[in-house]
Amino acid sequence: MIPAWLEIPCRAIDQSAIHAAEIHQQQLTKPPGSLGVLETLAIRFAGMQGVKRSTLERAHITVFAGDHGIAEEGVSAFPQAVTAEMIRNFARGGAAISVLARENHAHLEVVNVGTVSEIEPLKGVMDARIAPGTANFSKHPAMSEQQRNQALEIGRSVVIHASEFDAQLFIAGEMGIANTSAATALSCSLLNLPAKILAGPGTGLDADGVKHKIEVIDNALAHHQKSINSAFDALQYFAGFEMVAIVGAYISCAQHGIPVLVDGFITSAAALAAIRIKPEIKPWLIYSHRSQEPGHATLMKALNAQPLLDLQMRLGEGSGAATALPLLRLACNLHNQMATFEEAAVSGKL
Secondary structure (H helix, E strand, C coil), X not given: CCCHHHHCCCCCCCHHHHHHHHXXXXXXXXXXXXXXXXXXXXXXXXXXXXXXXXXXXXXEEEEEEECCHHHHHCCCCCCCHHHHHHHHHHHHCCCHHHHHHHHCCCEEEEEEEECCCCCCCCCCEEECCCXXXXXXXXXXXXXXXXXXXXXXXXXXXXXXXXXXXXXXXXXXXXXXXXXXXXXXXHHHHHHCCCHHHHCXXXXXXXXXXXXXXXXXXXXXXXXXXXXXXXXXXXXXXXXXXXHHHHXXXXXXXXXXXXXXXXXXXXXXXXXXXXXXXXXXXXXHEEECECCCCCHHXXXXXXXXXXXXXXXXXXXXXXXXXXXXXXXXXXXXXXHHHCCEHHHHCCCCCX
């Protein structure tokens, strides 16, 4: 059964606000289009916020963390214990996303949706464990239908909470050893592609490790092929709890009118699934950066997306999106604070 809340309509982009923002851009003291993507970003945000001059002061970052049963197949260069250890590092403020959130004055929270081991209470960490990790998808569905729906609801609840604090932007990060394998399998299932097209080194596999990873994923895809009839099925059979929660969060953001800055490979796989489930969310998603994980280019092509940055990043955690956040703020500030030709007494175009 599909959760009823998924049928709630998405907020419409305000076309009149976009038109007003476009006119305003044409009046600023610069040649039209000379700020490139910064102009289009400001105009997009105006349409999302329903105003001529958009602002971006309150960004909300949620890192969803969970473990993966597929790790049993030796598809990661790091042990599964790292997931819980990194959650503690997030809580202490020592992770990359912790630093980036502080520098961006963004609210950061971590949601544990399914680590193998229980974790002691930590400041800034919500315990929402669905199970001690997903099942090994090479042999079984990664989760039950009930667990899938529970993960979707966790993502939704996080966004509802963020909306209550008037969040103007949502960034989802992820943490989970072996989650590049889950994201690859999910993407391959949705795009009907073999694993060799999308599989990469993840946390640092060598060539033999990547070859083994491809074999594991291809075998799993073949094993479950007859059971996959929708994006919901693909999530249930291949995704991680954290990815499903991100799908729920992205859909909920569009329903609440909160722009989303999508991070890298894992979150882009979640974005693809979310769009397959609810295509109307697509205008609410902005893609932050081009990940070095090989499969990300295929996802960007499938999504017809143009990432803002290419810094050879592949960390995850929401780090690429948080790095791109200042660009969005600059776009809004340029739109709002530049003088018009009339205000500056500058001659316009002949």
